[in-house]
Amino acid sequence: MNQVIVVSCALFLSFSSALFAIETSETVKVTPVLKTSQSWDGALLKYPQGQAEITGVRIEIAPGGETGWHLHPVPSFGVVLQGQLEIKLKNGKTNVVKAGDALAEVVNTAHSGKNIGNEPVLLLIFYAGAVGQANSASLTEGN
Numbered sequence: 001m002n003q004v005i006v007v008s009c010a011l012f013l014s015f016s017s018a019l020f021a022i023e024t025s026e027t028v029k030v031t032p033v034l035k036t037s038q039s040w041d042g043a044l045l046k047y048p049q050g051q052a053e054i055t056g057v058r059i060e061i062a063p064g065g066e067t068g069w070h071l072h073p074v075p076s077f078g079v080v081l082q083g084q085l086e087i088k089l090k091n092g093k094t095n096v097v098k099a100g101d102a103l104a105e106v107v108n109t110a111h112s113g114k115n116i117g118n119e120p121v122l123l124l125i126f127y128a129g130a131v132g133q134a135n136s137a138s139l140t141e142g143n
Contacts, residue, residue, distance in 0.1 A: 033079060034079075034102035036104050040087075040103050040105070040106065041095075043109070045104060046075070046107070048073070048128075048129060048130040050130030050131060050133065052128070052131075053129050053133075054126060054127065054128060055127040055129060056124065056127075057124075057125050057127075058122065058125075059122070060122055060123075061085065061114075061123075062120055063117060063118050064114075064115060066113065066114045067112055067113040069139040069140070070111070070112070070137060070139055072106070072135060072136050072137075073107070073108055073129075073135075073137065074127050075104065075107055075127070076104070076127045077102070077126050077128070078102065078103060079101070079123070080101045083098070083117045084097070084098045084115070084116050084117035085098075085115055085121045086113065086114050087113045089106065089110065089111050090109075090111075096116070098117075
Protein backbone atom coordinates (compact mmCIF):
# COMPACT_ATOMS: atom_id res chain seq x y z
CA MET A 1 0.00 0.00 0.00
CA ASN A 2 2.81 2.41 0.88
CA GLN A 3 4.43 1.69 -2.49
CA VAL A 4 1.19 2.67 -4.28
CA ILE A 5 1.11 5.98 -2.38
CA VAL A 6 4.78 6.68 -3.14
CA VAL A 7 4.35 5.88 -6.84
CA SER A 8 1.17 7.98 -7.01
CA CYS A 9 2.91 10.95 -5.39
CA ALA A 10 5.90 10.60 -7.71
CA LEU A 11 3.63 10.53 -10.78
CA PHE A 12 1.67 13.55 -9.53
CA LEU A 13 4.83 15.53 -8.90
CA SER A 14 6.30 14.65 -12.28
CA PHE A 15 3.12 15.71 -14.09
CA SER A 16 2.47 18.82 -11.98
CA SER A 17 5.96 20.16 -12.67
CA ALA A 18 5.26 19.79 -16.39
CA LEU A 19 2.39 22.27 -16.08
CA PHE A 20 4.80 25.21 -15.88
CA ALA A 21 7.73 25.99 -18.16
CA ILE A 22 9.55 27.67 -15.26
CA GLU A 23 9.65 25.96 -11.90
CA THR A 24 9.60 27.66 -8.52
CA SER A 25 12.96 27.85 -6.78
CA GLU A 26 14.59 29.92 -4.06
CA THR A 27 15.00 32.78 -6.54
CA VAL A 28 12.00 32.27 -8.82
CA LYS A 29 8.34 32.16 -7.77
CA VAL A 30 5.71 30.86 -10.23
CA THR A 31 2.11 31.76 -9.40
CA PRO A 32 -0.65 30.71 -11.80
CA VAL A 33 -3.13 33.54 -12.40
CA LEU A 34 -5.43 31.95 -14.98
CA LYS A 35 -6.04 28.52 -16.46
CA THR A 36 -9.41 27.97 -18.10
CA SER A 37 -11.17 26.54 -21.11
CA GLN A 38 -14.12 28.92 -20.68
CA SER A 39 -14.74 32.66 -20.76
CA TRP A 40 -16.12 34.29 -17.60
CA ASP A 41 -19.71 33.72 -18.79
CA GLY A 42 -19.10 29.95 -19.08
CA ALA A 43 -18.81 29.68 -22.88
CA LEU A 44 -16.14 27.32 -24.23
CA LEU A 45 -13.12 29.01 -25.81
CA LYS A 46 -12.21 28.23 -29.43
CA TYR A 47 -9.19 29.48 -31.35
CA PRO A 48 -9.76 31.08 -34.76
CA GLN A 49 -8.71 29.53 -38.07
CA GLY A 50 -5.56 30.80 -39.77
CA GLN A 51 -2.02 31.76 -38.81
CA ALA A 52 -1.93 32.45 -35.06
CA GLU A 53 -1.19 36.02 -33.97
CA ILE A 54 -0.93 37.15 -30.34
CA THR A 55 -1.55 40.82 -29.60
CA GLY A 56 -1.00 42.46 -26.21
CA VAL A 57 -2.46 45.84 -25.28
CA ARG A 58 -2.51 48.05 -22.21
CA ILE A 59 -5.87 49.76 -21.70
CA GLU A 60 -6.51 52.69 -19.36
CA ILE A 61 -10.06 53.73 -18.42
CA ALA A 62 -10.60 56.94 -16.43
CA PRO A 63 -12.87 56.93 -13.35
CA GLY A 64 -16.47 56.79 -14.61
CA GLY A 65 -15.26 56.00 -18.14
CA GLU A 66 -16.88 53.31 -20.28
CA THR A 67 -15.61 51.21 -23.15
CA GLY A 68 -18.89 51.26 -25.04
CA TRP A 69 -20.53 48.13 -26.42
CA HIS A 70 -18.11 45.93 -28.32
CA LEU A 71 -17.21 42.30 -28.89
CA HIS A 72 -14.13 40.19 -29.49
CA PRO A 73 -14.29 37.54 -32.24
CA VAL A 74 -11.18 35.89 -30.77
CA PRO A 75 -10.28 34.69 -27.27
CA SER A 76 -8.73 37.34 -25.05
CA PHE A 77 -7.25 37.11 -21.60
CA GLY A 78 -6.38 39.86 -19.21
CA VAL A 79 -5.17 41.01 -15.85
CA VAL A 80 -6.46 44.05 -13.99
CA LEU A 81 -3.36 45.95 -12.89
CA GLN A 82 -5.23 48.76 -11.10
CA GLY A 83 -8.77 49.83 -10.29
CA GLN A 84 -12.19 48.21 -10.44
CA LEU A 85 -14.16 47.44 -13.61
CA GLU A 86 -17.76 46.35 -14.05
CA ILE A 87 -18.39 44.33 -17.22
CA LYS A 88 -21.98 44.05 -18.46
CA LEU A 89 -23.52 41.74 -21.03
CA LYS A 90 -26.65 42.61 -23.03
CA ASN A 91 -28.54 39.89 -21.12
CA GLY A 92 -27.92 41.80 -17.86
CA LYS A 93 -25.22 39.51 -16.49
CA THR A 94 -22.36 41.43 -14.84
CA ASN A 95 -18.86 40.69 -13.65
CA VAL A 96 -16.82 42.99 -11.41
CA VAL A 97 -13.04 42.64 -11.55
CA LYS A 98 -10.44 44.48 -9.48
CA ALA A 99 -6.68 44.90 -9.29
CA GLY A 100 -4.98 41.51 -9.29
CA ASP A 101 -7.88 39.65 -10.95
CA ALA A 102 -7.36 37.70 -14.17
CA LEU A 103 -10.10 36.70 -16.58
CA ALA A 104 -10.87 35.19 -19.94
CA GLU A 105 -13.11 37.66 -21.75
CA VAL A 106 -16.31 36.69 -23.51
CA VAL A 107 -16.02 35.79 -27.22
CA ASN A 108 -18.50 36.98 -29.86
CA THR A 109 -20.68 38.39 -27.08
CA ALA A 110 -21.56 42.08 -26.83
CA HIS A 111 -20.28 43.61 -23.62
CA SER A 112 -19.36 46.96 -22.09
CA GLY A 113 -16.95 47.86 -19.31
CA LYS A 114 -17.24 50.74 -16.84
CA ASN A 115 -14.71 52.00 -14.32
CA ILE A 116 -16.71 52.02 -11.09
CA GLY A 117 -13.80 53.14 -8.91
CA ASN A 118 -12.04 56.40 -8.07
CA GLU A 119 -8.77 55.68 -9.87
CA PRO A 120 -7.97 54.76 -13.48
CA VAL A 121 -8.47 51.12 -14.43
CA LEU A 122 -5.34 49.64 -16.01
CA LEU A 123 -5.78 46.43 -17.96
CA LEU A 124 -3.19 44.23 -19.65
CA ILE A 125 -5.03 42.23 -22.33
CA PHE A 126 -3.76 39.56 -24.74
CA TYR A 127 -5.72 38.49 -27.81
CA ALA A 128 -5.24 35.00 -29.29
CA GLY A 129 -6.23 35.92 -32.83
CA ALA A 130 -5.21 35.24 -36.39
CA VAL A 131 -3.24 37.31 -38.91
CA GLY A 132 -5.60 39.68 -40.73
CA GLN A 133 -8.46 39.27 -38.25
CA ALA A 134 -9.66 42.13 -36.02
CA ASN A 135 -9.45 41.54 -32.26
CA SER A 136 -12.39 43.81 -31.39
CA ALA A 137 -15.42 45.32 -33.06
CA SER A 138 -17.36 48.36 -31.78
CA LEU A 139 -21.14 48.04 -31.67
CA THR A 140 -23.86 50.66 -31.72
CA GLU A 141 -26.47 50.66 -28.95
CA GLY A 142 -28.99 48.94 -31.24
CA ASN A 143 -26.78 45.87 -31.90
